[in-house]
Amino acid sequence: MGRGRVQLKRIENKINQQVTFSKRRSGLLKKAHEISVLCDAEVALIIFSNKGKLCEYSTDSSMEKILERYERYSYAERAVLHNEADHQADWCLEYRKHKAKVESLQKSLR
Template sequence: MGRGKVQLRRIENKINRQVTFSKRRTGLLKKANEISVLCDAEVALIVFSTKGKLSEYASDSCDQYVPTNPQR
């Protein structure tokens, strides 16, 4: 038996929203690394939090595309 479809909607509670963002960001960065390694793909991922904090991942060949000091 599989999982049911999840209804996507904004999380109204600010603390719960930040916790969910943090957990999902970690998982997303891990998945970006996995697809880069497993499929020998060039991957670049840039994520900004609601407060403007940058999280990024780039495979070795994509380092040139990721800004070192991004302006938001």
């Protein structure tokens, strides 16, 4: 028989909270390792406890390399989104110009 579904809400008892954090952190680290081995994926995991203690995991490549790669990817994605927004704004401006021109031509034809 399996366990029931855990209700997700903040644990008020500090001792229970610490035990749960420790167990779940271990499980999360284990899953990160498993996905890196099974799927040959680069994984970086950063966890800060509520007391500010750092726990991290990264695959064979260093955490810095993975974070640099993430920043490059994230920057490139933001640049693409920004360019798309600029491109859309340009089209809106072009549309307004042409619409005004059509309206003025229609007015002059009347």
